[in-house]
Amino acid sequence: MQVYDFKEFLKLSSVLNYNLSAASLSRYNVLLFIIGDKHLDGDEHLDREKKSIVMEALNYLFNAYSGKRRRLGPLAVLHPLRAAALFARSRDDLNLVSLLMALFHDILEDIKPSDFEKLRWRSMEEEMTGILDKLSEKEEAALIDGLGYLTRHEQETYYHYIGRLLRSAEFWPDLVQIKLADRLDNTLDMRIELQDPLEGVDFFQAIFQVLFVNNYPGYRPAVEHPTSAIMNGARRLYQLFKNAVILSLIRQMQDACKHLACHTLFEALADASLREAQRTLIHLLGYHLKDLTEQRKLLLETMEYCYGGRTELVTEPDTNQMLDGLFSTYFGQTASNLRNQQLDQLYQNKPLMFEASLAFIVIFLSFLNDRDYYVKGIRTSGIHPK
DSSP states (O other): OOTTOHHHHHHHHHHHHHHHHSSSOOHHHHHHHHHTTOOSOSSHHHHHHHHHHHHHHHHHHHHHTTTOBOTTSSBTTHHHHHHHHHHHHTOSOOOHHHHHHHHTTTHHHHOOGGGSOHHHHHHHHHHHHHHHHTSOHHHHHHHHHHHHHHSOOTTOOHHHHHHHHHHGGGTOTHHHHHHHHHHHHHHHTTOOOSSOTTTTOOHHHHHHHHHHOTTOOOOOOSSOOOOOOSSOHHHHHHHHHHHHHHHHHHHHTGGGSOSHHHHHHHHHHHHHHHHHHHHHHHHHHHHTOOOHHHHHHHHHHHHHHHHTTGGGBOOOOBTTBTTTTIIIIIIOOSSHHHHHHHHHHHHHOHHHHHHHHHHHHHHHHHHHHOTTOOOBTEETTEEOOO
């Protein structure tokens, strides 16, 4: 499957959710849907044993995430299951430890003793100990080390975290692939519409008509404006910024992404981000900025900005260029309360959101077009405007 395809993602979610909702949960069905026809060992007996360990891990996840929900409402356990599936489907082969890392990649951040009664937490600890006891000493040490790299420390900025994770690729290249699968799932999981907003829409034809066809009536959506979303357009753009950060840092540390599966997931994340930026822009065209003269003006302004190379670097605010300072002003704050304030301001500025969506389209196309491209000024130490 195309791991970045929105339809396939919805299918993946629905099949997993259907199994989770069944009266009698089949861990084996969930396992097979995650790994497909891949084996965890060339020896048939060992393969069965390792799959049995993964099914115990699935049982732990079902219990640990029981009752927890994602930001948009679906069951929280769907995220590690989907991320593991995206990771598994990008590869020709699988091993037990990497699959467990993918399934448990958020466990140290998401699952806390304070979330459970003492007796239940003790039971879960015993369950996890039982899983670890079935691994060899080398496998157990590798799993614990890998989960440590995948977990963001409490006082750690996102940039430091990704830098630390990428440096670990020298020992565990699979960790970068797991993180890309995690970001890919988060990117595809920003909407709960029954239908992809891009379905039936020729995005680039709509942009062409705005620019060149003087009797174009404008893009008109087939449905009324959706009700207020939990995650609005500004916060979706922030998620695209996080994708631009990780892709830029990977490009600067190219040894971290040498394997084919890593390149597959890198391009899948760039493509999924590109499509999400298109969804945001088509939404603005259809519901918020309907005047064709204003649309044409914003398109031409952004085209000149992009042709000037300004989307290749982090910029400082400039009163003459609306897009200057986008990353450093609206997305770069490391304190979440300040960043949320800036995102609220961005959401009120629809022309800037329009141009920002276009800029992200150019950025992610540039990642796909040029293997040396990255946004200059994004470093493991943070955002550095030029």
